[in-house]
Amino acid sequence: MDTTEPAFFETNGPGTGGVVGLPLDRVDGFAKVTGQAKYSAEYKLPGLTYGVLRTSEIARGKIQSIDTTAAAKEPGVIAILTHLNLPKLAKTPNDAEGKKAIGAPMGFLPLTSDQIHYAGQPVALVVADTYDRAVHAATLVRVQYATEKPIVSFLDPKAQLFDPLKVQDGKTPGHTKRGNAQEAFAAAPVQLTATYEHAINHHNPMEPGATTAVWEAADRLTVYESTQGVTRTQKALSTMLGLPTEQVRVITKYLGGGFGCKGSSWPHTILTVQAAKAVGRPVRLSLTRPQMFTGMGHREDQHQTLKLGATKDGKLTALIHEKTSTTSPWDNYAEPNSRIINLLYACPTFESTYQLARANVMTSTFTRAPGEAPGSFAIECSMDDLAYQLGIDPLQIRLLNYADKDPTNGKPWSSKSLKQCYARGAELFGWSKRNPKAGMTRQGRYLIGWGMATASYPVHNNQGTARVRLYADGHAVVQTGATDLGTGTYTVMTQVAADSLGIAPDKVRFELGDTQLPTAPNSGGSVAAGTVSSSIYMAAQDVWQKLTKLAVQDSKSPLYRAKAADVVVEKGRLMLKTDKTKGEDFMALMKRAEMADIEGMGNGKYGAGYETGRAAGPADSGHQDDKGGHSMHSFGAHFCEVRVDPEVGTVRVTRWVSVHAAGRILNAKTARSQIIGGSIFGIxxxxxxxxxxxxxxxxxxxxxxxxxxxxxxxxIPDMTVEFIEEHDPYINAMGVKGIGEISMVGVSAAVANAIFHATGKRIRSLPITPDKVMNSLAV
Amino acid sequence: MNNFSYTPAATAKEAIGIRKDKKDAAYIAGGTTLLDLMKANVEQHPQLVDINMLPFKGIQETTDGLRIGSMERMSDVGENALVVQQYPVISEALLLSASPQLRNMASIGGNLLQRTRCGYFRDPAFPCNKRNPGSGCPAQQGDNRNLAILGTSEACIATNPGDLAVALVALDAVVTLENAKGKQRRVPLLDFHLLPGTTPQRETVIEPDELIVAVTVPAAAHARKSHYVKVRDRASYAFALVSAAVGLDVQGGQIRSARIALGGVGTKPWRAQEAEKLLIGKPATEENFRAAAAAAVRGAQPREHNRFKVEMVQKTVVQALQELMA
Structure with a gap:
């Protein structure tokens, strides 16, 4: 390891009295339950007006005429924006160059043309002095369409399939080969081929997408935005508006969930900004629940065909994965399902292809564990099939194919505690008592089944900065432009700051969610916990370096004339490494120097960029996960019991065990809640x-x-969640991997595998609703 | 949503008077369906008449059965001791409906009038013969997984969504209506809801100047021994894929009277009288239950995505009858 940064766990081991890892209550809990926590659509601003979107009834065609006369006459209506009068933008995502510059999730901005590409596409934005008046007026806008027959999905007979060069905005190649999988499959003594279907899913966070836009001056904008990344939104808006970045301020103090749909800047945000410009007053716009289905993306409908070749002993020899899915008229979006299939097991050959078809639908987007969630459904059900076919325990078949190094690139893992996750999960669940035969366990009228599945998620490359301001009276303000989706960022970062500075958590004020603060990455891809905590830790190190320098030059300090390198800091006390009785605490030092406060800045690198000691590029520059010497992933295992009614096909999950290994766990309580939430999302x-x-x-x-x-x-039953603690020195200064995404990976497979064990019937189409189970059991 | 006026009414006469004077006015009780439909712009009412203060209250034992005032709340009726003991199918159907919050608000009269959950009806962007007569019914060739297989027509296949009405129709409940002149009439619930036919916009026989006063249910052995089973996509807070309300009077090993009604499958709360007749005089065996269940779905017309309901509802009927006898 060629980084010079000290690892956090050296300063915060057991018995040090630190608070990191403890199940601290949420620091923002009181504000939330008392309504003091302000969400993006709750800012009461002078002159505030209300925007409401009118959306398209049809899915494809052209606006022939749009008559706003009646709506405009309604009391309180201030303006109605349509494609005929939207203030011009410096750049739109409507061409490839613009889309890239903006970082837009969708290559089309509504209200910039008369074309209708999907049902629910905004066609007008009505601004009024009250919300109710805007809602009513929006219904009075009369739109005449020239309707064309839409293409519904990749399954539409009119849909044209094509092979994209890349999917997911260029991040994932459309075709991947490792060895000769076709040949290996053809030669395999055991061959399994199965097709898996996944329905369209919508994120539906409790808080909908919401924007409050305020033009502070003709060229200066503040936006209160429900986003997982203030910096990404700032970049998108400033690029579209042609303003210098710093003249757009984005604030997100609280989020009511996101799950990926708030990971990008969607049309309603810039439209609200333009509406505020047009009316010269602040505009608040909140998507309605129905608009959440056509406003911020979704998980695309998809089929995956997985061919699995193995020896008669159950060792994998070939994996061939083909995914076909629906995308929008402009973009080549598909979740990167193949990533986890390529990675999860020691298999010498692999091939994957993506096929897309354009349909009249908005662009799909990241949805919790994008790629890994549906990809794990395919590989983990097929591994289950292999186990049953060969009469090997499903857990055993996974151990047989355990990957001791990353099969995609041959690199060693930075850490991998999957075997421990399997063992602990099996123990907690009682897996050893499993009936090896499917369809054989009855409980009254019900069939009982047990299933398990593996989980994994990458440590993506990213970085962010934080600022620490430590005061001589012993309190600190810690700041970074991160966001808290509601999962506990405020709390865990307070804990990290407290331990890094050697003060109690109630002496720390942690602030986030503002582009005026140091830059942090999007909260997405499980990068936030590791990146933000590391940046805070590094900022604290910066403070200690400055104070050490001050102490050794201060003739009144016990550390006077010591070498800076010989000084260590523990719990806020600077002292000689060799003689810890010689030293003083930072408050004494700062007071003597008449310093009210001192600031430190830190850059936290996450993933490969940390290991190589190289810049990871600006936050959100994309992933270069392969640059380091190690392959970096979190791992886990889910165990599930279901109760199936064999008559009508209803399925209830009756027991659940998840064990994950994801580096350092920052807060036992919020981490458990994350895993529970992700598992329920998966169920x-x-x-x-x-x-x-x-x-x-x-x-x-x-x-x-x-x-x-x-x-x-x-x-949902009571859920058992445990963690295998890991010390991973390669991934970041804090040794944190993040758990937001992995919590969902493998969940649907664990449920499907349990249903198979209960009934002896394999259902490969999600969701597994009662009708599908009942039909599978029909004689 | 449109602008509307709101007027609370103290008496039935006053309520009916206000409603009659204003075209498209609507009564509001719990509002749990009405406000949703107004927000979705499915219904536009310039005037709402609040009837929550009307004296249509009480859950009482009468000489020949049970009387429930139309303004009673679902939760109160569902938890009422008389209902729980003497009419368990009503209590079970109510407590398997909606959520506790909704049951605390929703009235019995309003529940009988709740409108279909058909996605085409509830989104004004779609054609829908029920919402906009003559505009068509895309559900026939569309997403019809949740829609009806019994009582359908070329014009409409929307499911009646209720649970309570299924239980009540099984027990021969009667709806009491009152008009502007204070005149009351009694309509069997079986005849209260209409088949869609060519006029799916007409859902009940209630006249514009009428209000539901009460629902009465005759006491009977098959009411005391009755049961409701509901199958849905999740464990709670979902409308039925299928449901069954059943009641049996079994004496000396023979069925003397039987009641079977189906939910989630009909365009109205679906009473299966042919199935009931098959059981009379027979022993309460699984074989006989199966034969009755098969009769209950005779004539079903499933579409592409709701074919499963034909089998699922039969199994639900059998399960309900078996649990009743267990």
Whole structure:
């Protein structure tokens, strides 16, 4: 390791009295339950107006005429924006260059042309003095369309499949080969081929997308935005507006969830900004729940065909993965499913291809564990099939194919505790008592089944900065432009700052969510916990270096004339490494020097950039995960018990165990909640989440939380979650891998495998609703 | 949503008077369906008449059965001791409906009038013969997984979504209506809801100047021994894929009377009288239950995505009858 940075765990081991890792209550909990925490649509600003989107009824065609006369006459209506009068933008995502410069998730901005490409596309934005008046006026806008027959999905007979060079905005190649998988498969004594289907899923965070836009001056903008990344939003808006970056300020103090749909800047944000410009007053716009289905992307509908070749002993020899999915008229988006299939097991050959078809749908986007979630469904169900076919325990088949190094590049793992996760999970679940035969365990009228699956998620390359201001009276303000999705960033960063500075957590004020603060990456791809915590730790190190320098030059200090390199800091006390009785605490030193406060800046690198000691590029520059000497991933295992009603096909998850190894765990309580939340998210995808589209009109038919089912409390049993603690020195200064994404990986496979064990029938189509189970059991 | 006026009414006469005077006015009780539909712009009412203060209250034992005032709340009726003990199918159906918050608000009268969950009806961007007569029914060739297989027409296949109405129709409940002149009439619930036919916009026989006063249910052995089973996509807070309300009077090993009604499958709360007849005079065996269940779905017309309901509802009927006898 050629980094000079000290590892955090050297200063915060057991018995040091540190708070990192402890199950601290949320520092923002009180503000949230008392309503003091302000979300982006809750800022009461002088002169505030309200924007409401009117969206397209049809999925494809052209606006022939748009009549705003009646709406404009309504009391309180201030302006109505359409494609005819939207203030001109310096750049739009409507061409490839513009899309890239903006970092837009979608190569089309509504209200810039008369073309309709998808149902729910915004066609007008009505601004009024109250929300209710805007809502009403929006219904009075009259739109005449020239309607064309839409293409509904990749399954539409009119859809044209094509082989993209790259998918996911150029991040993933459309075709990957390692060895000769076709030959190996053809020669394999055991061959399995299966096709897996995944429904359209929508993120549906509790807080919808929301923007409050305020033009402070003709060329200076402040936006309160519900986003997972203030910096990315700032870049998108400033580029579209043609303003210097620093003249656009983006603030996100609290988020009510995101799950990926708030990872990019979607049309409603810039449209709200333009509306505020047009009316010369602040505008607040919040997407309605139905608009959340056509406003911020989704997980695309997809089929995966997985061919698996193995020896008769159950050792993998070939994996061939083909994914076919729907994308929008402009973009080549597909979740990178192949990544986890290539990586999870020791298999000498691999090949993957992506096929896309354009349809009248908005561009899909990252949805919790993008690629890994549906990809793990395919590989982990097929591994289960292999186990049953060969009469090997499903856990054993995974151990048989355990990858001791990264099979994609031959690199050693920075750390991998998957075997421990398997062992501990199996022990907690009682896996050894499993009936090896499927369909054989009854409990009254029900069939009982046990299933398990592996989870993994990469440590992506990223970096961010933080500022620490330590005061002589013993408190600190710690700042970085990160965001907290509601999962505990405020809390865990307070803990990290407290230990880094040797003060109590209640002496730390941690601030985030503002582009005026040091730059942090998007909270996405599980990069936030590791990057932000490391940047805070490094900023604290900067403070200690400055104070050490001060002490050794201060004739009144016990450390006077000591070598800086010989000084260590523990719990806020600077002292000689060789004689710890010689030293003083920072408050005494600063008071003597009449310093009220001292600032430190830190850059936290995450992933390969940390290991190589090289810059990871600016935050959000993309992934260069392969640059380091190690392959960096978190791992885990889920164990699931289901109860199936064999008559009507209902499935209930009755027991759940998740064990994960993801480096240092910053807070036992918030981490457990993360894993529970991700597992429930996955159980939803496994058993009930599906957005339906009309097969002729290409419009969603269940765009509401009444009919788009997500799990309720009654669907979820008590869940057991544990972590295998890891000390990984390669990934970042804090040794943190992040757990937001991995919590969902493998979940749907664990449920599907449990259903197979219960019934002896394999269902490869998500969600596994009662009708599918009942039909699978029909004699 | 449109602008509307709101007027609370103290008496039935006053309420009906206000509503009659203003075209497209609507009564509001719990508002749990109405406000959703207004927000979605499915219904536009310039005037709402609040009837929550009307004296249509009480859950009482009468000489020949049970009387429930139309303004009683779902939760109160579902938890009422008389209902729980003497009419368990009603209590079970209510407590398997919606969520506790909704049940605390929703009235019994409003529940009987709740409108379909058909996604085409609830989104004004779609054609829908029920919402906009003559515009068409894309559900026939579209996403019809949740829609009806019994009582459908070329014009409409929307499912009646209720649980309570299924239980009530099984027990021969009668709806009492009152008009502007204070005149009351009694309509069997079986005849209260209409088949869609060519006029799916007409859902019940209630006249514009009428209000639901109460629902009465005759006491019977098959009411005391009754049961509701609901199958849905998640464990709670979801409409039925299929459901069954059943009641049996079994004496000396023979079924003397039987009641079977189906939910989630009909364009109205679906009473299966042919199935009931098959059970009379027979022993309560699984074989007989299966035969009755098969009769209950005779004539079903499933579409592409709701074919599963034909089998699922039969199994649900059998399960309900078996659990009743267990």
């Amino acid at each position: 939803g995808a496994a058993l009930m989440e599906e957005t339906f589209r009309d097969p002729n009109l290409a419009r969603y038919t269940n765009a509401s939380l009444g009919e788009y089912h997500i799990p309720v409390n009654a669907d």
